[in-house]
Amino acid sequence: MNRRHLHNLCALLGDDLDVEQARDEYLASLDADDGLAVLLISRDEVIAAATARPPVSRCERCGARLSRKRHRCSRCGLRQT
Numbered sequence: 001m002n003r004r005h006l007h008n009l010c011a012l013l014g015d016d017l018d019v020e021q022a023r024d025e026y027l028a029s030l031d032a033d034d035g036l037a038v039l040l041i042s043r044d045e046v047i048a049a050a051t052a053r054p055p056v057s058r059c060e061r062c063g064a065r066l067s068r069k070r071h072r073c074s075r076c077g078l079r080q081t
């Protein structure tokens with residue numbers, strides 16, 4: 001399965017989650033081989049990838065949201081493992 005195509009399709013997907021429209025748009029920019037690979041990606045797969053959110057990391061002590069690059073909580077100062 002080609003993650004790159006899936007990722008690009010998700011990027012084209014609007015708020016209305018119209019997979020076929022995004023696919024048409026994406027296909028226009030591809031050659032035949034890549035186009036075929038994109039046609040084989042199922043609609044459900046695209047929807048699932050587009051709606052999945054990466055897990056938000058939270059402080060172990062106070063539950064404050066942590067940005068991806070910070071390793072120390074900005075609220076309570078706990079160093080994250």
Ligand SMILES: [Zn+2]
Nearest residue numbers: 059062073076
């Ligand atoms: Zn904290």
